[in-house]
Amino acid sequence: xxxxxxxxxxxxxxxxxxxxxxxxxxxxxxxxxxxxxxxxxxxxxxxxxxxxxxxxxxxxxxxxxxxxxxxxxxxxxxxxxxxxxxxxxxxxxxxxxxxxxxxxxxxxxxxxxxxxxxxxxxxxxxxxxxxxxxxxxxxxxxxxxxxxxxxxxxxxxxxxxxxxxxxxxxxxxxxxxxxxxxxxxxxxxxxxxxxxxxxxxxxxxxxxxxxxxxxxxxxxxxxxxxxxxxxxxxxxxxxxxxxxxxxxxxxxxxxxxxxxxxxxxxxxxxxxxxxxxxxxxxxxxxxxxxxxxxxxxxxxxxxxxxxxxxxxxxxxxxxxxxxxxxxxxxxxxxxxxxxxxxxxxxxxxxxxxxxxxxxxxxxxxxxxxxxxxxxxxxxxxxxxxxxxxxxxxxxxxxxxxxxxxxxxxxxxxxxxxxxxxxxxxxxxxxxxxxxxxxxxxxxxxxxxxxxxxx
Amino acid sequence: xxxxxxxxxxxxxxxxxxxxxxxxxxxxxxxxxxxxxxxxxxxxxxxxxxxxxxxxxxxxxxxxxxxxxxxxxxxxxxxxxxxxxxxxxxxxxxxxxxxxxxxxxxxxxxxxxxxxxxxxxxxxxxxxxxxxxxxxxxxxxxxxxxxxxxxxxxxxxxxxxxxxxxxxxxxxxxxxxxxxxxxxxxxxxxxxxxxxxxxxxxxxxxxxxxxxxxxxxxxxxxxxxxxxxxxxxxxxxxxxxxxxxxxxxxxxxxxxxxxxxxxxxxxxxxxxxxxxxxxxxxxxxxxxxxxxxxxxxxxxxxxxxxxxxxxxxxxxxxxxxxxxxxxxxxxxxxxxxxxxxxxxxxxxxxxxxxxxxxxxxxxxxxxxxxxxxxxxxxxxxxxxxxxxxxxxxxxxxxxxxxxxxxxxxxxxxxxxxxxxxxxxxxxxxxxxxxxxxxxxxxxxxxxxxxxxxx
Numbered sequence: 001x002x003x004x005x006x007x008x009x010x011x012x013x014x015x016x017x018x019x020x021x022x023x024x025x026x027x028x029x030x031x032x033x034x035x036x037x038x039x040x041x042x043x044x045x046x047x048x049x050x051x052x053x054x055x056x057x058x059x060x061x062x063x064x065x066x067x068x069x070x071x072x073x074x075x076x077x078x079x080x081x082x083x084x085x086x087x088x089x090x091x092x093x094x095x096x097x098x099x100x101x102x103x104x105x106x107x108x109x110x111x112x113x114x115x116x117x118x119x120x121x122x123x124x125x126x127x128x129x130x131x132x133x134x135x136x137x138x139x140x141x142x143x144x145x146x147x148x149x150x151x152x153x154x155x156x157x158x159x160x161x162x163x164x165x166x167x168x169x170x171x172x173x174x175x176x177x178x179x180x181x182x183x184x185x186x187x188x189x190x191x192x193x194x195x196x197x198x199x200x201x202x203x204x205x206x207x208x209x210x211x212x213x214x215x216x217x218x219x220x221x222x223x224x225x226x227x228x229x230x231x232x233x234x235x236x237x238x239x240x241x242x243x244x245x246x247x248x249x250x251x252x253x254x255x256x257x258x259x260x261x262x263x264x265x266x267x268x269x270x271x272x273x274x275x276x277x278x279x280x281x282x283x284x285x286x287x288x289x290x291x292x293x294x295x296x297x298x299x300x301x302x303x304x305x306x307x308x309x310x311x312x313x314x315x316x317x318x319x320x321x322x323x324x325x326x327x328x329x330x331x332x333x334x335x336x337x338x339x340x341x342x343x344x345x346x347x348x349x350x351x352x353x354x355x356x357x358x359x360x361x362x363x364x365x366x367x368x369x370x371x372x373x374x375x376x377x378x379x380x381x382x383x384x385x386x387x388x389x390x391x392x393x394x395x396x397x398x399x400x401x402x403x404x405x406x407x408x409x410x411x412x413x414x415x416x417x418x419x420x421x422x423x424x425x426x427x428x429x430x431x432x433x434x435x436x437x438x439x440x441x442x443x444x445x446x447x448x449x450x451x452x453x454x
Numbered sequence: 455x456x457x458x459x460x461x462x463x464x465x466x467x468x469x470x471x472x473x474x475x476x477x478x479x480x481x482x483x484x485x486x487x488x489x490x491x492x493x494x495x496x497x498x499x500x501x502x503x504x505x506x507x508x509x510x511x512x513x514x515x516x517x518x519x520x521x522x523x524x525x526x527x528x529x530x531x532x533x534x535x536x537x538x539x540x541x542x543x544x545x546x547x548x549x550x551x552x553x554x555x556x557x558x559x560x561x562x563x564x565x566x567x568x569x570x571x572x573x574x575x576x577x578x579x580x581x582x583x584x585x586x587x588x589x590x591x592x593x594x595x596x597x598x599x600x601x602x603x604x605x606x607x608x609x610x611x612x613x614x615x616x617x618x619x620x621x622x623x624x625x626x627x628x629x630x631x632x633x634x635x636x637x638x639x640x641x642x643x644x645x646x647x648x649x650x651x652x653x654x655x656x657x658x659x660x661x662x663x664x665x666x667x668x669x670x671x672x673x674x675x676x677x678x679x680x681x682x683x684x685x686x687x688x689x690x691x692x693x694x695x696x697x698x699x700x701x702x703x704x705x706x707x708x709x710x711x712x713x714x715x716x717x718x719x720x721x722x723x724x725x726x727x728x729x730x731x732x733x734x735x736x737x738x739x740x741x742x743x744x745x746x747x748x749x750x751x752x753x754x755x756x757x758x759x760x761x762x763x764x765x766x767x768x769x770x771x772x773x774x775x776x777x778x779x780x781x782x783x784x785x786x787x788x789x790x791x792x793x794x795x796x797x798x799x800x801x802x803x804x805x806x807x808x809x810x811x812x813x814x815x816x817x818x819x820x821x822x823x824x825x826x827x828x829x830x831x832x833x834x835x836x837x838x839x840x841x842x843x844x845x846x847x848x849x850x851x852x853x854x855x856x857x858x859x860x861x862x863x864x865x866x867x868x869x870x871x872x873x874x875x876x877x878x879x880x881x882x883x884x885x886x887x888x889x890x891x892x893x894x895x896x897x898x899x900x901x902x903x904x905x906x907x908x
Contacts, residue, residue, distance in 0.1 A: 027764030088762055094663075153764055194667060198765045207729025209548075209880040212752045213648060216780050217744035218724075220734035223753040223775075224688070230678060231685035270672075275661025280674035280805040290671035298670045299677040300768050301759035306776060308542055310481030310607055311652045311813040313778055314754050314879050321677075322760060324767055326670050351734040359765040425768050426663035 002441070004134035008126075009437055013109070015045065016122045016436070017102040020111040024118075026062060026085035026153045035149050038084045039063050042121070042147060049129035051145060057165075059157035062149030066168075069128070070142045076454045077142035078447065079171035079410070081400065082121035082178060083151030086113035087425045094427035108430035115431035116424035120177035120416060121147055123439035131444050140451035144171055151178075154360020155400050162407045172454075173373040174404050175446065177439060179416030182392065184434055186264055187385040189377055190414040192292065192393030193401060195327030195364035197336040198300075201344060202355040203229070203319045209305075210315040219315060220351025223304045226319040229347050229354075233297055233323075237283035240297050240325075242343045245336065250329040252293055260288065263390050273421060292393040295336075296326045322359075333361030333399075362399020365412075372453045373413045380415075380445035384438060415439075415446060456895070458588035462580075463891055467563070469499065470576045470890070471556040474565040478572075480516060480539035480607045489603050492538045493517050496575070496601060503583035505599060511619075513611035516603030520622075523582070524596045530908045531596035532901065533625035533864070535854065536575035536632060537605030540567035541879045548881035562884035569885035570878035574631035574870060575601055577893035585898050594905035598625055602854075605632075608814020609854050616861045626908075627827040628858050629900065631893060633870030636846065638888055640718055641839040643831055644868040646746065646847030647855060649781030649818035651790040652754075655798060656809040657683070657773045663759075664769040673769060674805025677758045680773040683801050683808075687751055687777075691737035694751050694779075696797045699790065704783040706747055714742065717844050727875060746847040749790075750780045776813075787815030787853075816853020819866075826907045827867045834869075834899035838892060869893075869900060 005012075024038035025031040039056055046054045046067045054067035062085065070077075089099035089112040097103045102111035109119065124145070131139045146169065148158045162169060179190040205222035206215070235241050252260070265288045271279055281290040290296070304319030306312035323344075327336055341356045348354040368374060369391050381389040401412045417439040423429045459466075478492035479485040493510055500508045500521045508521035516539065524531075543553035543566045551557045556565035563573065578599070585593045600623065602612045616623060633644045659676035660669070689695050706714070719742045725733055735744040744750070758773030760766035777798075781790055795810045802808040822828060823845050835843040855866045871893040877883045 027766065028762065088760070088764070088766055090760075090762060152766075196667070196767070198767070200765075205730065208877060208882070209545075210728060211879040212750075212754060212778060213650070213780055214874055214878075215728070215745060216752045217748055217750035218733055218735045218741040219728065219730060220732070221752045223756050224684060227681040227684040227753065227756070228688075231682040234678070234682075274664060274669070274673065276659065276673060276805055277807070278674075278804040279672055280803070281672045287672040291669060294671055296666075296671035298666045298675045298769055299681065299759065300666060300766060301761045301770070302677050302681070302773065303757045303761040305753065305755035306542070306544075307755045307757040307774075308482065308544060310542075311654075311776065311778070312481065312542055312606075312754060312879065313650070313652070315752055316755070319756065320761075322765065324666060324765070326667055349734070350732040351730055353731070420668055423662060425665040425766065428662070 004130050005437060005441060012126045012440065013104070013433065016119060017109065019118055019122065020102040020113055021100055023100045024085050024113065024149065025088050026150050027088050035062050035085060039065050039149055042084050045125050046145060049125050050132040051128060057161060059161055061157040064158065064161050065147040066145065068144040069139055071139055072142070075141045076451060077144060077171040078173055078175050078450065079144045079146060079169060080124050080175045082124065082147045082176065083117045083149065084121060084147050085149040085152050086116065086118065087152050091427060096428055104433065107433050109433060109436070110428060110430045112429050114429050115418045115422040116429065117151065117178045119431040119436055120418065120439065123177060123417070123436060124443060127440045127443035130440065131447070140448045143447070144169065156360065158400060159403055159407070162403065166408065169408060171410060174410050174412040176398065176401070176412050176414055177416045178398055179414045180418035180420060180422070181416070182264060182390060183419065184432065187381045187387055187389035188392045189374070189381070189389045190393070190416065191369050191391045192366040193364060193398050195331060195333050195402070196324060196362040196399060197327060197333050197340060198322070198324040198359040198361065199337070199340060200357045200359060201321050201323060203348070204317060204353045205351060206315065206317055209317050212313040212315045215315055220349060221315050222319040222352050223316055225349050225352045226304070226321060228349065229344065230299055230321065232347055238281050240295070242339050244339050245295070248330045248335065249295060257289065260393070261286065263288070263392060293328055295328050295331060297323065299323050327364045329364045329366055331364060333363055337361055360399070363402030365401045365405065367401070367411055367414065371411060373411065373450060376449035376453060377413045377415045377446050379449045380442050383445050384442040415442070458584050459891060459895060466580045466894065467558070467887065470573060471563065473572055473576065474556040474567055475554055477554045478539050478567065478603065479542050480604050481542050489516050489539060493519050493603055496538050499579050500599060503579050504586040505582060511615060513615055515611040518612065518615050519601040520599065522598040523593055525593055526596070529595045530905060531598060531625040532904065533598045533600060533623060533628045534578050535628055535630050536578065536601045537571045537603065538575060538601050539603040539606050540572065541570065541606050545881060550882055558887065561887050563887060563890070564882060564884045566883050568883050569872045569876040570883065571605065571632045573885040573890055574872065574893065577631060577871070577890060578897060581894045581897035584894065585901070594902050597901070598623065610814065612854060613857055613861070616857065620862065623862060625864060628864050628866040630852065630855070630866050630868055631870050632852055633868045634872035634874060634876070635870065636718060636844060637873065638886065641835045641841055641843035642846045643828070643835070643843045644847070644870065645823050645845045646820040647818060647852050648749070649785060649787050649856070650778060650816040650853060651781060651787050651794060652776070652778040652813040652815065653791070653794060654774065654776050654811045654813060657802070658771060658807045659805060660769065660771050663771050666767040666769045669769055674803060675769050676773040676806050677770055679803050679806045680758070680775060682803065683798065684753055684775065686801055692735050694749070696793050698793050699749070702784045702789065703749060711743065714847070715740065717742070717846060747782055749782050749785060751777065753777050781818045783818045783820055785818060787817055791815055814853070817856030819855045819859065821855070821865055821868065825865060827865065827904060830903035830907060831867045831869045831900050833903045834896050837899050838896045869896070
């Protein structure tokens, strides 16, 4: 296997880079044809690798790329999930190389989607090709592939597809590479993920932009009002003030927190890696806990008034913000979205009106560490990294993990190879060549371990 | 005179509209050549009207258009000031007709600069032409014209020009049309103007945009931090919390406030005109007082993070805002700018760094109502409107009024003809044809009254 990978790795990287050149940004309609091109590209590469029944399944939105390889109905079946859409790349000016013109620099592939999730999806395509061709025993179990194009915008059509194709998607476990490891010498597997409740808010004051000299002082400035509303969402201890917000939060026991604290985490290194003079957050919790077992509220974007060069003395008619909350078990996206909307409307000061428009949400999940599939993944990583992986609770959200559980009754294994420093969702996203190749090397071990354990 | 105006008003309007087609936006370098074209256009029209010694005076920035007409050194001299630059026109999408393609609709000229200040400047050019040609006695006093191209960006080079040309600019009074009247049937003259202190602030958190799932909860989000800082600048009564901010505010006596309250002001109409359900502002003051005798703090623009379509789960590295304060006598722009900077830096929470970059400022002024020039203006308005004008204290800032006083020792008369509803600094700025023509009709009366009274 090592030989095949060594012989073909240059081509693997080139193919990935070709795919990364297609700007499959799902959030922005102007990239729609690129999203379709990215799906077509993936379909072709799956077919070339030897996957059967490859098709683009139509949805109300972007197509789902499906394919399978069934060796024996009595063998276990793994359903591989990933996504071929990517986050918007702006602000473009902060990229040191263009986001859709991938380059390899210092051992990393730089491009939007390099890690999240095209690079990780492509590991699965090439791991499959390798199993088919490297003479190491072939494909040891049934494999189904399902790659969607709307993960970054909420996976709404995936849910409909899954509900409508339960027979086709029948499997024993779901395998996903869309998460990370602690470090290249500290392998880990995420076993918990936070949920998401995401909203856009609009605060309207006067019916048109006003001259701040003529009107300033006598009208509620919607930007000032929005700032005050946002500021009031946290108290002085970093707690979120939305009534009922913490009601269903799964509070960990002292023992569980002590267990968590054993995972390697260097607070100084954490601060340094993002250039922060001080960490911040909810009082009474460590940084590691704040990003995993605690819910949060962050403004992801804000805009209003004059934002051009120079000075304009205007009172804007409207101000906007995108506000999202990360959820933990057993909060639900629906419950929190309702609480947020009610509360945010209720704190509008006199003189403004407020609209709250929900974007997509997702449910928090904890996956089991005592399952056959988790052990197969941990053993595979131990083989290729030479170290037993640490189970971790991640801060991000993969809303579809909860959906797979509720709709298909299947647990997921989060066999991801990214690093926190990969700058996913940021300018200069990158993915280590080491990580890409290590993933391709590890995935076949997972299949073999999993098939052998049944 | 009425005959000349009636015969030529169509041409006057057409000439103004030609001038309005030149987008002389001083705040944005991409309009630089247009600013120069607008100055040339004005120079040519002044020459055609009969003004002498017309020249473009170079400055480190945009040229000052100067011209004069000296009939007799023993007669009084009026120095007319105005500006040919305009505010940026964005957001363009909110204009019902393009900002630099003027149209006359419902008795108004719609264009950026229609009122502020090209329309009002052009009244002076045409009033001069009329005095030269209508056979009503000619020009009764010495007149000097000085029109700058940087009023909307702080008039920095005007100050240098004035200091360097005191002999050339020697005059007895300054006449400015860059303000408004209460209504077309309620003439008024502004006798007080608020000053300005304008800043851009930058709040930096992490050294790059972060994924809100991986980092959310453990880092200070610069947008949330900026919102909290802005929110804290007002207390629950609408008072500004910057220490020392009110120390030098000229508090009006009960008698002065009672006098002010006699000016016609309809609170309901005020709210309705801007579509507001409720007025807002500092406790203990009326809306009219809030926009005139009280200082304010408003956010004029805010931006940070993802502001595109859809959802992006990012924690931005930086957040920005433009924040300005309107000042009243005897606050000074320098004093308040220092207090703001000190205070704003001091309230930065742990985990962010803050920069405060001052833009232009301007000093508040009160002009006398017992001067010969004020009476000449009030009498002129009484003649053309048929009603004695009300003295008012306006909320806007014309920083150069204070500068003229300190550098040239001259008071200004603010003979403006705009309306609060003209939407200056907003989309769909307009200027009434009535107001434009009424200005041309009134200005010669001012000169005659002023010359006769000496």
